[in-house]
Amino acid sequence: MNIRFEYLYRDAGNYKIWGELVFTNRKNLDVTDLNSRLIAQLISNQFFEAEKVAIPRLRFENYDETLDHGWHEFHGSSGKVVG
Numbered sequence: 068m069n070i071r072f073e074y075l076y077r078d079a080g081n082y083k084i085w086g087e088l089v090f091t092n093r094k095n096l097d098v099t100d101l102n103s104r105l106i107a108q109l110i111s112n113q114f115f116e117a118e119k120v121a122i123p124r125l126r127f128e129n130y131d132e133t134l135d136h137g138w139h140e141f142h143g144s145s146g147k148v149v150g
Contacts (some may be wrong), residue, residue, distance in 0.1 A: 068092055069100065073142040074117075076125035079134035085087040087144075098146045105141065114138045 070090045075083050106112045117124040117139050125139060 068146045072144045120142050
């Protein structure tokens with residue numbers, strides 16, 4: 068079973084772009100435990116900077132550096148059988 072990591076970018080106008088990544092779960096770790104560990108490491112238990120954790124950054128074409136920011140939101144992760 069793999070792990071699906073869901074996240075989003077919310078711009079200054081509260082518009083959202085969604086993203087997801089699938090990670091191999093070779094050790095078959097418990098998804099609930101992984102979520103708890105991950106949330107404990109996030110800014111205010113919810114936010115992260117994509118570049119600092121090697122996750123693709125999401126942004127709109129009309130990114131405005133004076134209004135927008137680099138924070139992304141963790142939405143959740145779940146077990147997913149792929150293939």
